[in-house]
Amino acid sequence: MKRQFIVCARPGVSIPAIVRAKQKNLGPSALSESQRLLGIPDRHQLARNKQRKTMNTVLWIGQAVLSVAFLAAGSMKMARNRQQLMSTSASMAWAGDLPGGAIKAIGTLEVLGAIGLILPMALGIEPWLAPMSATGLALLMCGAGWVHLRRGEKSAVGAPLVLGTLALFIAVLRFGPYAA
Incomplete structure (x- = not known):
């Protein structure tokens, strides 16, 4: 499995949520929720x-x-x-x-x-x-x-x-x- 490192610019937000979502492959909704918590825009938001x-x-x-x-x-x-x-x-x-x-x-x-x-x-x-x-x-x-x-x-x-x-x-x- 390829290791990915995530950098969080928001203090006080837990990074393990997005890591668990990627490891368990919980799908886009879990990933989107984690991205939202971390302040990372999803692809639809980037397109908008x-x-x-x-x-x-x-x-x-x-x-x-x-x-x-x-x-x-x-x-x-x-x-x-x-x-x-x-x-x-x-x-x-x-x-x-x-x-x-x-x-x-x-x-x-x-x-x-x-x-x-x-x-x-x-x-x-x-x-x-x-x-x-x-x-x-x-x-x-x-x-x-x-x-x-x-x-x-x-x-x-x-x-x-x-x-x-x-x-x-x-x-x-x-x-x-x-x-x-």
Whole structure:
């Protein structure tokens, strides 16, 4: 019989239980109970941890993409006046319908949302603000889509739809199973 040595990092927990389970071949339930007592994760828990880590990485990438997009769009709206925005591209023609202060407010909300997607979770300070920021950005994109549809600019609805869907995806998962 091959000898196996088990190292326990938890003081006060008896190691012989897991050794007896392996020697007597009591099956996975006895082994799992012993592993649980020792704090050793089973293969199902390891698979869940790997899936959670992968999904967390996907969410971080999505947050980074959203943050860059909204930081660029928001800073452009804050830095330029209404005429400059309208001359930028045909998709910015909506700026003629809104007062300059409203455009600056939208830009400010986009920049704050971009910051709120990253900083709270990265710093570990009030991480619930990240899904709140994603929710706010999703609502902002609903408004943007509505403005484009109302103006008859069906070709310009794609960007708000994609960004809003990504923001909603992040908000739902960060509020739910992948909350920090």
